[in-house]
Amino acid sequence: MSFKDLPKEFDLIVIGGGITGAGILREAVRCGLRTLLVEKQDFAQGTSSRSSKMVHGGLRYLKEGKIFLTKAAVEERCRLLNEAPGLVEKMGFLWPVYKGESPGKHSLEIGLTLYDFMAREKQHEYFHSGKFLLLTPHVRQDKLIGGFKFFDAQVDDARLVMRLINESRDLGGTALNYTAATQILRDEENCAVGVAIQDVETGETFTAASRAVINATGWWAEHLFPSPVEGLHIRPLRGSHILFPAHKLPAAQAVAFAHPVDKRPIFVLPWEGATMVGTTDLDHKDDPWQEPAMSRRELDYIMDGIHGVYPSLQIAESDIISSFAGVRPVLSRGKKDPSQESREHVVWVDKGLVTIIGGKLTTFRLMALDALEASEPFMERIPQHKPGEPIFAPVPAQKPRDDKGLTAQAWRRLYGRYGVKAPQLVEEAPEGALEAVGDTETLYAELPWAAKNETIRRLSDLMLRRTRLGLLTPKGGEEFLDRIIEYCKPFLDWDDERWEEEREAYLELVQKAYSIPA
Known part of the structure; x- marks a missing residue:
């Protein structure tokens, strides 16, 4: 879209085209707000295409006492499973238990029982070693006493962002990639009243007025608005993954295990026909505008974990298809251990500029609602939130009749990623x-x-x-x-x-x- 086709006034402008910004756009449009989203790079180019592809409550957050964060995430996981089949899919997880190693059977049982309670459904089961090895025969057998099976969910994170953006556009929202917000415009009382934007390719500029502006730029957020809380700042933490062909590292279900060095959880995940392994948790100190990449240290760490739990497979670096790294926008008060940092989100408000930072992929909708609630005082008309309604446009429960030869699973996948446009894509x-x-x-x-x-x-x-x-x-x-x-x-x-x-x-x-x- 050329800027000459843009309206000059909006109710709301969202800066940032990752999962948080896309979720805000979707909720704002559903509320009837004239909304513009701008993203300096491509949609989901940052953290939102580089996650572990999991929609989950986060078992480790229970260990840290984050009961409410876990409960909210489990509830959102259930919603997304119901609302976006084919995009968000239930996935079985296996966790082996070894004699004398942490986490033990008792602590895992407590955590998984709480997990089930939050989901209002018993979803975990313990198996002794013989039956557990039938489920995942390649894991290390030395000291194996059994293991748990439980459930979480998986997603294509970048397509989740695109479905939110596409369905928002269908309802009248505007979303522009490769469009930088160069300045927050303020009036004589220093209230945010719009944004100056620029196409990063053509150099074309435009000024858009709005009632409020939401800064949803992830780990770049403090470039637009420095933290108003002393000692509380964004700590960019890098998480990296590697992918293998499924035949090299077979995983019919996901496997979670504690890394032998630091006991952090590592996941082996079947994803899109391949097997993905991750993740790491390190301070990211590189140029924020450069594409993040996995370091040698991270690769060695993940490979050590794989060799520790799959010694018989003799996995080699030459088997790797690809790697990718993402940077988490975590708020920190200076804790030393990256894995102990909170994944909760915060909202800062400054005279019409609302900044939202932190959070998890799973809870993007809750973050969107919090950001919109913080924006309401600056609106001439207050949006009517509809928290009980599905965030996605409903799609048919069954594949349409056609002569294209696609399986029911292929149709489910297409509907999940492209919504009601899936039949048109096929046609x-x-x-x-x-x-x-x-x-x-x-x-x-x-x-x-x-x-x-x-x-x-x-x-x-x-x-x-x-x-x-x-x-x-x-x-x-x-x-x-x-x-x-x-x-x-x-x-x-x-x-x-x-x-x-x-x-x-x-x-x-x-x-x-x-x-x-x-």
């Missing part, structure tokens, strides 16, 4: 595009759909966020690029020279930030 698919890309679950048809409908500015937008092929295939999916480009060419106004530039830039990015660190 408009180019010839031969309703087949999966390599060993992934992604259809070729998803790429031209994104190119046409989801404001693509870079090839990396297509490969790393609209789809996850850059993570799920070797060398960022280089072997599939020719076919992908042919499908997408009709929908992107790029000449052959631009396509070649995009290819080179994307593959350089994959090598720099998504490969095995040297």
Whole structure:
């Protein structure tokens, strides 16, 4: 969208196109507010495409006494499972218990019982070693006395952001990527009354007025508004993951275990046809505007964990498909151990500028409601929150009748990611595009759909966020690029020279930030 097509006035402007900003946009539009969201990079380019892909309450938060945080997250997990099937899916977890090692059977039993109580359903079970090994035969058997099975949920985090944004646009909301907020505009009483914005590619500028502005920029939030609380600041913490082919590290269900060095929980997760392992928790001190990347130290840490729990598989670095790193916007009062920092969120209000920081992917909706509530005093018309209504537009319970040859599971996945637009995506698919890309679950048809409908500015937008092929295939999916480009060419106004530039830039990015660190 060109700025000349933008209205000059909005009820609300949201800065930040990650999960928090997207959730605020969705709730604001549902309340009838004229809302603009701007994101300096691509939607979900920051932490919101780099999470552990889990929608969960967080067992470890119970250990830290964060009962209310865990309860809220468990309730939101249940809501999302009901509202977004195919996008948020229930996933079984296994946790082995070893003699003399922490966490022990008793402490896990207490935590999982509380977890079930919050979900209002018994969802965990203990198995002795013989039966447990039938569920996950490759785990270390030495000192194994048994293990627990419980349930959480999984998500494609970047597609969650895009579904929120797309459905907000369908209801009249405006969302612009690669659009920087260069200045918060204030009146003579120092109240926020709008935002100056600039297209980062073209340099085009625009001034948009609003009743209130919400700063939802994650770990960049203090660049717009410094903390008003003495000693309380954002502590950027990096979490990294690696992905393997499923046949190299088989995981029909997720496996959680305590890392042998520091007893932090590590997860082995089946995801989109691959197996993902993570995460780490380290201070991130690199340039905030550069793509974060896994360090050698983190890779060694995760590999040590894998070798400790899967000694018989002889997993090697050469088996790794890709790596990725994300930076958590955690609020800190200076604790030494990153894993002890709170994952709760806070809201700061300064004369029409509302800043929201912290939180978890799972609780994005609660954060959105808190941010909107803090914005209400600055609105001429107060939005009517509807907390009991689904956040997503409902989709059919069954796949439509068609002759495209897609399975019920493929339809479920498409509906989860594209909502009511899924049948249109299938109907408009180019010839031969309703087949999966390599060993992934992604259809070729998803790429031209994104190119046409989801404001693509870079090839990396297509490969790393609209789809996850850059993570799920070797060398960022280089072997599939020719076919992908042919499908997408009709929908992107790029000449052959631009396509070649995009290819080179994307593959350089994959090598720099998504490969095995040297």
